[in-house]
Amino acid sequence: MPELPEVETVRRGLVPVMEGQVITQAQVNRADLRWPFPDRMADRLTGAQVIGLRRRSKYILADLSTGETLLIHLGMSGRMLISAPDGARAALGEFHHVHPAPEKHDHVVFDMANGARVTFNDARRFGAMDLMATAKAGAHPLLAGLGPEPLGNSFDDTYLAGKLKGKNTPIKAALLDQRLIAGLGNIYVCETLYRSRIHPATLAGKLKPRQIAQMVPIIRDVLAEAIEAGGSSLRDYRQADGELGYFQHSFQVYGREGDPCLTQGCDAVVQRIVQSGRSSFFCPVCQR
The missing domain is CATH 1.10.8.50 (Helicase, Ruva Protein; domain 3)
Structure with a gap:
């Protein structure tokens, strides 16, 4: 299971291509992962701007312009992979791959306004995603009982x-x-x-x-x-x-x-x- 450094590393990798960008199209390819996806998840994400990407414990939180926050849990094998159209690779960074052919375990796909594509691939399906009101994110069942962040000021x-x-x-x-x-x-x-x-x-x-x-x-x-x-x-x-x-x-x-x-x-x-x-x-x- 990815721990804090792995999740923080993924968050930092996503910031340049997602933060401040609009999700022009969200594609959800199955009804669930570890738990069912929220109702109308693709519709609620499409057209939303990613205001900020943060991390709480082992969860990535994407705060959206719609007043909702997308919670992402990688699980045991979940991967957030960034790709771009061939002509956009230079603008998005040398490590971004050209859009690959869809794979069997590409469960959620985000096409961003800058041309980047972020694909959540999870072979074992132990990952999870959820949507919640940003103002009440701290009360989410997965977040409510968490202690302080070990890299935060309240941990001493x-x-x-x-x-x-x-x-x-x-x-x-x-x-x-x-x-x-x-x-x-x-x-x-x-x-x-x-x-x-x-x-x-x-x-x-x-x-x-x-x-x-x-x-x-x-x-x-x-x-x-x-x-x-x-x-x-x-x-x-x-x-x-x-x-x-x-x-x-x-x-x-x-x-x-x-x-x-x-x-x-x-x-x-x-x-x-x-x-x-x-x-x-x-x-x-x-x-x-």
């Missing part, structure tokens, strides 16, 4: 310490709780805990104030580095221009079971345990 060590105080769950599970922090997923929590030298099974309420204080900037650094690298390409993920993300080449523990710990002077190897059905990778020496 005071907030995190308050949320973790007395919490009798492993820190790995606590950081994955979207009600506590929005957008963190398995990959980047593993990387954060390794850099913080905290074992993933440590009870959240047992962490010392200094451990929490050092973890907040590490979370920010890990996410910022991943966004800069274009996210992590595991299985199906691609950026909006079709290119791979490259942060997976910088993983220090994730997916490295049996490999040497990268900390200088440490002779241990990376281990893996399963927590709540998800793999946790860690160094048994550096993370005690």
